[in-house]
Amino acid sequence: MADQKADSEIHQDQKATAGDKHKTEAENPDAKRTKVEEEEEALPSERNGDGKEKEGDASQDVKEEPADSKPDIKFENNTTEPEKEDTDVPSSILEKGIIYFFIRGRVDVEKAEQVDDIARTFIILRPIAHDAKLSEGPLRDAGNTRILILPKKVLPSSGRERFLSFVEKSGASYDEVKGQFLAGEEYETKTKGTRHTPAATPIGEGVYAITTTGRESHLVYLLTLPQKLGEVQEALNLKEQGSFIISTKNPEYPAPASVRLPKGPVYPKKIHEEFRDLRWIPSRPHHLDYDNTQILLIGESSGIKKALTPQREDENANKEGPLEFMEELEEEDLKRMKDMPGDSSASIYADLKAHAEDYPKLQTTF
Template sequence: MACEVKKEYEDLMCNIDFQEADEQSLDSDSQISHTKTHSDNERNSVTNILEAGEISFFSRGRLGIDNPIEAEDVARAYLVLRPSVQVGQSLKGLIASDNVSRLLVLPKKRLPAKGERFITFVFKANASEDQIKKDLSPSPDYETKNAGIHHVPAAGQVGNGIYTIASTGNKSHLTYTMTLPRERGHAQRAIGLQDHGTFILATKSPMCQGRSQLQLQLRSEPHFPNEILKDFRALRWIPSRPAHLDYIDAQFLLIGEGANHELFHAKQDSDREYFSDF
């Protein structure tokens, strides 16, 4: 069974149409490119695949619920991204290091549906699989005077597949295709998991604050280097790049694809209308 899953994963990865490009003729975000359509407005746009790899979905039940099958049973949902291919590498140029995984938290406990926009953030970056497993493991039980012993369950895996992060025109997209399970059940539906999904992905500037009631209570602001900070200029949101995901507490907006919104216009105040609540 494991061999079948591995082969299917490799076949799916090989079906992604990566194309080597002359490094001197393209900028750093365009060295691997693939042309496809995300919407009618982008029918002739070139999509630059910036990263591809394996994606896993997890959900942790509320206190005492080890196997959440209803939305109200879920305490927290997670994404784990493990890149296999990045800009500047060929499809066979698999990353040798084991410390490349990222753990993303979905505070809304599920993926956004079409037209919805949810914030997510990086809980762990440049991590090994063992480190990720530790973060998803159960917390020690604890006892309170009034409620007795509290059991915090482990986060269970509810799905696995492949993903790409791509740039199309002035937007970035996170797209996934499920490989397991073969059929979606209650656990998958509880976090909005589909056979295929695509989202607009935008990175929040650590230099700009949104409305206080919508701010995530994070440990600290992400320590982006200057080469990333300068890309924000006066914008609160910019199209995401894979490098943004490598910083703990970096915040992102996931927007369910299909809503007819134009994002990321050229003017510095372009994001104020659509992202006004953030």
């Protein structure tokens, strides 16, 4: 396992900009599931010898990605133009949506009896438009679902814990989520014969937001399911309310061998220029629209308060605070999930257009 010591903290002095609302549909959804055996536990230096931050040249020559590799951006009104910004949304909210947490057992382990039985933990993000309300029933398939892998299995719970994750699949349809992610599979090996990879098991569902506090970006979530956390959630550091500082890795810098992906993200020139010559920058929603984007999650022991700090301009305009905004979103989701038929598992799978009887139930105990 990589055990490198950091020379300094992640660069977080970049000014935040409001994220565009968008939905993504991938034209070539045939990427294989990649595996990372270990995660990066320390950050490389972003400072010169004099302790000052290195300032990159945004005009550096970066090769433009091929046009056919760019995601096809679709918006809520099914046009290629962005919707009018909802001025009532707190300016710190870059994106909102529904979040799901899943685990997958090791090969031939159908049900995890302890953390060591888990091969991977997954986060599924389903963005929704800024001005959208959560109505009754399952979410429609917008083809913009993202699947993130957490090789560490557990979520970081304090600033001392920094775990690397990556986007396994972006712009996924529900059919892709079911076929390439939820389902288990069997395969043949020369030495051990038939092996079985178990289906993914849900451990939680809720609402999320990607926020900016000016110097940092955060992924904050409020769980709606399960209604009472069990030992599985506690063992994986999943809370009723939680948040992480999130930073995106510059693919121009090599990662340690133990956490290096076979293939990096294919970013357009615009995103390359955001990095300048920095190794890490505060994450933005559009970073997650590219397969193999590497995201560092840093735990926040203070809970969601910092991630939902009101912006001064919003307070001056008497706007609703980001905490109240998230609580209203949580109430909408609670009502929506409560009104859906079946138990918690059925509600989660209905959202993903899958039949609950074909997959494991929501797990709260080992």
